[in-house]
Amino acid sequence: KAGVTQTPRYLIKTRGQQVTLSCSPISGHRSVSWYQQTPGQGLQFLFEYFSETQRNKGNFPGRFSGRQFSNSRSEMNVSTLELGDSALYLCASTRDASQETQYFGPGTRLLVL
Amino acid sequence: GESVGLHLPTLSVQEGDNSIINCAYSNSASDYFIWYKQESGKGPQFIIDIRSNMDKRQGQRVTVLLNKTVKHLSLQIAATQPGDSAVYFCAELFNQAGTALIFGKGTTLSVSS
Numbered sequence: 150k151a152g153v154t155q156t157p158r159y160l161i162k163t164r165g166q167q168v169t170l171s172c173s174p175i176s177g178h179r180s181v182s183w184y185q186q187t188p189g190q191g192l193q194f195l196f197e198y199f200s201e202t203q204r205n206k207g208n209f210p211g212r213f214s215g216r217q218f219s220n221s222r223s224e225m226n227v228s229t230l231e232l233g234d235s236a237l238y239l240c241a242s243t244r245d246a247s248q249e250t251q252y253f254g255p256g257t258r259l260l261v262l
Numbered sequence: 263g264e265s266v267g268l269h270l271p272t273l274s275v276q277e278g279d280n281s282i283i284n285c286a287y288s289n290s291a292s293d294y295f296i297w298y299k300q301e302s303g304k305g306p307q308f309i310i311d312i313r314s315n316m317d318k319r320q321g322q323r324v325t326v327l328l329n330k331t332v333k334h335l336s337l338q339i340a341a342t343q344p345g346d347s348a349v350y351f352c353a354e355l356f357n358q359a360g361t362a363l364i365f366g367k368g369t370t371l372s373v374s375s
Binding site: 192239253 | 296298303304305306307308311351353356361362363364365366367368
């Protein structure tokens with residue numbers, strides 16, 4: 150069974166631009182969560198989608214948004230990029246229950262110049 | 263605020279030794295805990311999990327211990343190998359209605375042969 154895939158793997162943007170990242174969960178998984186990983190803050194929860202609905206949201210500004218499609222694929226968008234948005238963005242998928250194991254993708258490395 | 267932390271940022275061991283990585287959590291209501299391993303350039307990889315109704319769980323060469331009295335979690339790796347070198351994170355489930363994991367800051371395990 151294929152794992153979680155994320156595209157693109159690497160991205161370079163400039164301040165003020167916006168970016169869209171994509172995540173395809175493991176086949177049959179309906180929940181997708183997004184995390185931001187930085188050296189200073191570690192791994193922080195952004196939001197979670199289940200059945201095309203945002204079920205949980207972390208403490209990030211409204212510039213960070215996401216959505217989920219009917220095939221469970223998810224995208225996250227960051228608008229008006231800031232230097233501090235440079236990070237590894239990870240998505241994880243689970244089947245559906247809240248205590249199922251979360252499987253992570255390889256991440257998208259975003260650099261904002 | 264609520265957080266999950268690790269006692270040591272780095273741990274160096276010799277090949278063949280047993281490794282113990284510790285984690286303290288602060289949310290006594292958390293009832294699901296996970297250990298992840300992250301190698302350079304990759305996303306976190308699930309190692310083992312434990313629910314709060316257990317105090318010990320064993321996997322292949324790994325054991326997780328949970329002490330709810332002092333809110334402490336540990337990961338024991340038997341016969342540590344060079345391939346075990348990575349950053350290890352503990353995480354707790356924050357919200358029963360979703361999959362918002364709270365991660366600790368990580369311990370870097372270095373195994374020398």
